[in-house]
Amino acid sequence: MTNFDTAKSAPYAHAANSVGRTMGLVMLALVPATLFDFWLFGWPAICLFAITVGACVGIEALCLRLAGKEVGFHLVDGSALLTGWLLAMSLPPWAPWWTGFVGAVIAIGITKQAYGGLGQNLFNPAMVARVALLVSFPVVMTTWVAPHPLFSPGAPGLADGLAITLGAGVPDAMTSATPLGHVKTELSRGVSVLQSALHLPELSDRALGLRAGSLGETSALLILAGGLLLIALRVISWHIPLALIAGLVLPAALAHQIDPARHAGALFHLLSGATFLGAFFIATDYVTSPTTPAGKLVFGAGCGLLTWIIRSFAGYPEGMAFAVLLMNALTPIIDQYTRPRVFGRARSGQPLVFTGKVDEGGQP
Amino acid sequence: MKIFDIPGGVHPVYRKELASEQPIRPLPPPPRLYIPLQQHVGALSVPIVAVGSHVSKGQVLCVRQGTLSATQHAPTSGTVVAIESVTAPHASGLAQDTIVIEADGRDAWAELPEPIDDPLAADPQQIIDRVAGSGIVGLGGAIFPAAVKLGMGKQYKLDTLLLNGAECEPYLTCDDRVMREHADEVIDGARIMAHALGVRRILIGVEGNKPQAIAALERAAAGDAGITVVPVPVRYPVGYAQHLTRIVTGRETPAEHRNAEVGVVTHNVATARAVHHAVRFGRPLISRIVTVTGGAIRQPSNLEVAIGALVSALVDACGGFSCEPRQLVLGGPMMGQPLPGLEVPIVKGSAGILALSADEVVEARERPCIRCGSCVSVCPCGLSPMDMAALIRKDKLDAAAKLFVGDCIGCGSCSWACPSHIPLVQYFNYANGVLAEQERQRRKNERVRTLAEAHALRVESLERAKKEARAAKLGDKTETPA
Numbered sequence: 001m002t003n004f005d006t007a008k009s010a011p012y013a014h015a016a017n018s019v020g021r022t023m024g025l026v027m028l029a030l031v032p033a034t035l036f037d038f039w040l041f042g043w044p045a046i047c048l049f050a051i052t053v054g055a056c057v058g059i060e061a062l063c064l065r066l067a068g069k070e071v072g073f074h075l076v077d078g079s080a081l082l083t084g085w086l087l088a089m090s091l092p093p094w095a096p097w098w099t100g101f102v103g104a105v106i107a108i109g110i111t112k113q114a115y116g117g118l119g120q121n122l123f124n125p126a127m128v129a130r131v132a133l134l135v136s137f138p139v140v141m142t143t144w145v146a147p148h149p150l151f152s153p154g155a156p157g158l159a160d161g162l163a164i165t166l167g168a169g170v171p172d173a174m175t176s177a178t179p180l181g182h183v184k185t186e187l188s189r190g191v192s193v194l195q196s197a198l199h200l201p202e203l204s205d206r207a208l209g210l211r212a213g214s215l216g217e218t219s220a221l222l223i224l225a226g227g228l229l230l231i232a233l234r235v236i237s238w239h240i241p242l243a244l245i246a247g248l249v250l251p252a253a254l255a256h257q258i259d260p261a262r263h264a265g266a267l268f269h270l271l272s273g274a275t276f277l278g279a280f281f282i283a284t285d286y287v288t289s290p291t292t293p294a295g296k297l298v299f300g301a302g303c304g305l306l307t308w309i310i311r312s313f314a315g316y317p318e319g320m321a322f323a324v325l326l327m328n329a330l331t332p333i334i335d336q337y338t339r340p341r342v343f344g345r346a347r348s349g350q351p352l353v354f355t356g357k358v359d360e361g362g363q364p
Numbered sequence: 365m366k367i368f369d370i371p372g373g374v375h376p377v378y379r380k381e382l383a384s385e386q387p388i389r390p391l392p393p394p395p396r397l398y399i400p401l402q403q404h405v406g407a408l409s410v411p412i413v414a415v416g417s418h419v420s421k422g423q424v425l426c427v428r429q430g431t432l433s434a435t436q437h438a439p440t441s442g443t444v445v446a447i448e449s450v451t452a453p454h455a456s457g458l459a460q461d462t463i464v465i466e467a468d469g470r471d472a473w474a475e476l477p478e479p480i481d482d483p484l485a486a487d488p489q490q491i492i493d494r495v496a497g498s499g500i501v502g503l504g505g506a507i508f509p510a511a512v513k514l515g516m517g518k519q520y521k522l523d524t525l526l527l528n529g530a531e532c533e534p535y536l537t538c539d540d541r542v543m544r545e546h547a548d549e550v551i552d553g554a555r556i557m558a559h560a561l562g563v564r565r566i567l568i569g570v571e572g573n574k575p576q577a578i579a580a581l582e583r584a585a586a587g588d589a590g591i592t593v594v595p596v597p598v599r600y601p602v603g604y605a606q607h608l609t610r611i612v613t614g615r616e617t618p619a620e621h622r623n624a625e626v627g628v629v630t631h632n633v634a635t636a637r638a639v640h641h642a643v644r645f646g647r648p649l650i651s652r653i654v655t656v657t658g659g660a661i662r663q664p665s666n667l668e669v670a671i672g673a674l675v676s677a678l679v680d681a682c683g684g685f686s687c688e689p690r691q692l693v694l695g696g697p698m699m700g701q702p703l704p705g706l707e708v709p710i711v712k713g714s715a716g717i718l719a720l721s722a723d724e725v726v727e728a729r730e731r732p733c734i735r736c737g738s739c740v741s742v743c744p745c746g747l748s749p750m751d752m753a754a755l756i757r758k759d760k761l762d763a764a765a766k767l768f769v770g771d772c773i774g775c776g777s778c779s780w781a782c783p784s785h786i787p788l789v790q791y792f793n794y795a796n797g798v799l800a801e802q803e804r805q806r807r808k809n810e811r812v813r814t815l816a817e818a819h820a821l822r823v824e825s826l827e828r829a830k831k832e833a834r835a836a837k838l839g840d841k842t843e844t845p846a
Contacts, residue, residue, distance in 0.1 A: 004692040006455045006702040009790050011776035012718075013376045013534060013697045014726035017783040019734055077731060119732040291737030291750070340746040342768050343371060344606065344619035349768070351618040358521040358627030359565075 023078030029226035037215040043161020045093035052100030056084030063113035089216035103129035144212040146176035176212040180317040192261035216277035227280025239296035247304020278320040295338035373599040393440040397672030398709035406432035420474030439670035457704035476646035498642035504632030507713040520624035530603030533696025543577035547584035553636030659721035660689035676706035689719035739778035749778035
């Protein structure tokens with residue numbers, strides 16, 4: 001008798017998806033914005049990106065090895081690469097090399113692998129790293145430069161770019177504030193938002209990214225396009241992005257109506273900072289966000305609202321990273337309370353009681 | 365007709381086109397047939413034939429034991445050559461008691477029960493008895509004795525017979541062919557069943573991807589206002605009885621209850637045809653339609669096969685293998701059983717034999733869960749597969765039970781959708797097996813305790829009675845004047 005394999009049980013069919021494919025699609029969606037930002041901020045940004053991504057992958061490999069796991073098998077899932085990518089996009093583009101390296105240690109080593117590796121971390125690795133760096137090295141992490149497009153006059157070449165990344169730092173003359181930072185600083189000096197907004201780059205420039213900021217903050221429209229691609233490909237659902245944006249712009253619009261001198265408007269919040277990066281790429285991280293549509297709406301709205309509160313009332317100009325981390329902490333409890341209703345049961349878990357009419361012996 | 369929605373569901377590649385255009389082809393009874401005593405849910409049937417005795421086609425081989433059981437009949441004429449352990453059509457490859465018949469080649473019928481004249485006016489019990497005596501079980505794969513379901517009108521208020529022609533399992537086309545080629549018999553069987561149940565409304569749920577079957581049924585039921593053919597969305601697992609009920613009637617069966625609770629009894633279309641044969645011609649269930657298909661089958665077919673024929677005979681009748689099959693499956697690819705080999709018999713519940721080639725079987729190593737939530741969104745029961753699996757992995761079965769792992773229907777949608785290739789449904793089948801065993805043990809312990817307590821009470825009252833009797837005696841003595 002021929003013996004066939006009975007070790008594998010049903011189902012024998014499978015959807016055409018995999019962890020690697022998911023991570024790959026997210027990175028694909030980041031490519032246009034990343035390339036544009038490389039052009040915008042030139043060689044220092046490219047060098048920092050390479051160092052950050054390389055460090056994340058290297059530390060992932062090291063941790064996998066220390067944990068006695070199969071390094072190659074897990075490394076190809078692409079998750080460390082993606083974390084590095086997102087971390088690099090949240091750093092000041094001309095920041096020194098060690099921010100990327102220290103960030104990688106915090107993101108991969110501490111936030112992800114120390115908790116058990118892929119799928120086990122409670123907090124978004126890239127955001128923990130960004131926040132830890134921001135709190136520990138506030139000056140470096142808030143030294144922004146105005147765009148210096150590749151090959152444009154005054155832009156650093158490869159050698160100069162490498163030098164900036166490897167330690168020379170940002171020449172003072174080149175620094176510039178982000179729109180969020182500018183408005184906040186002016187506000188603290190008693191200059192109203194209405195006044196300070198006059199000195200911001202044009203709205204179209206801000207949307208396109210021709211302004212100071214991290215890689216992920218500039219090129220808002222390209223990030224948005226990538227995010228919409230992810231929704232179209234069903235990699236992410238619309239719930240978190242939409243709820244996050246609503247949670248941010250609705251209070252912003254309301255506050256702006258009430259006190260325009262104190263609060264910037266909805267469009268300013270939408271196109272400034274990491275709104276789109278956060279809404280489509282950060283808050284939607286599977287591991288650290290709720291799983292059901294209802295849970296995602298609560299989570300997204302919470303991220304948006306907290307971002308607006310931090311931007312408007314706290315000491316930091318941008319609050320996306322903090323907001324996401326705070327909501328990450330709530331994910332387990334949101335999941336707990338937003339489970340789907342079980343088929344045949346009431347929300348309480350009790351079996352349904354059939355109250356419909358059974359038309360016994362009646363006409364069909 | 366209004367269609368209602370169910371949660372979740374998936375769209376696997378159906379590959380029904382491999383066999384769907386192949387008309388049903390009878391497979392001549394092979395020289396040897398293997399009839400397991402257990403081909404149904406319930407108690408084992410008991411053999412009433414001895415080794416060496418000659419049997420005719422349709423003769424009773426073993427009778428049902430109690431109500432929840434099914435009778436087995438000889439699929440052809442011949443001699444009983446053994447009653448022995450034979451490998452069961454099951455992943456375990458374990459053996460079970462089986463009657464082996466050597467065919468005499470004459471295929472001669474036994475004397476069959478008389479057809480029931482005008483069954484639509486007959487006493488429902490007569491129909492139920494006939495269905496029970498004909499060994500009919502649910503042919504959709506549930507193998508639940510059909511007579512038991514037909515008798516549910518006595519315990520439940522019913523108004524609808526729902527015929528299940530959804531056939532949502534990929535690859536399988538046997539129900540599709542039965543509906544296309546024998547729509548008249550299906551409709552007649554349905555009318556008889558509805559009469560037995562005492563209901564006037566017959567709904568037939570068919571996945572919208574079977575337009576010919578829908579047209580054939582509508583033709584056969586033309587002019588009968590009591591019968592409605594309902595095309596249902598093409599989405600696995602719409603053919604699960606509770607879910608099909610919800611889709612076509614909007615009634616949601618309470619958990620832990622039967623469909624009859626909401627006034628609906630479901631039967632497979634092929635079961636209806638078997639009822640037609642049993643009632644109109646006295647013919648017992650001795651054959652069924654089996655779809656033999658898959659990338660490794662040279663000529664995918666729908667065969668009418670004698671119960672007890674070996675899988676190898678079916679594969680041979682389909683031109684054998686065109687390439688080395690990677691996986692042999694009894695049933696469909698979503699819920700089927702892996703088969704250890706070809707030398708196992710077809711039983712009443714065998715709807716399909718799949719020989720899947722290497723490129724049809726997705727084999728990927730399991731990766732960690734990334735909490736993407738795909739399993740939650742596709743679960744047709746509204747469960748949280750990833751949380752339940754995480755608990756079961758840590759052996760916290762009670763916690764998984766609190767998340768209602770017991771409500772899992774084992775459809776495999778979660779496993780199908782998981783990007784990390786975690787065999788989720790396998791965890792739930794395991795957990796439900798262990799939990800059922802624990803429940804059995806708990807009941808047993810409870811019974812033992814009740815018995816022990818009753819015994820203690822008896823002993824105690826006996827002691828007391830003795831003591832009282834002694835005291836009374838003593839009292840008598842003291843009262844006796846000296």
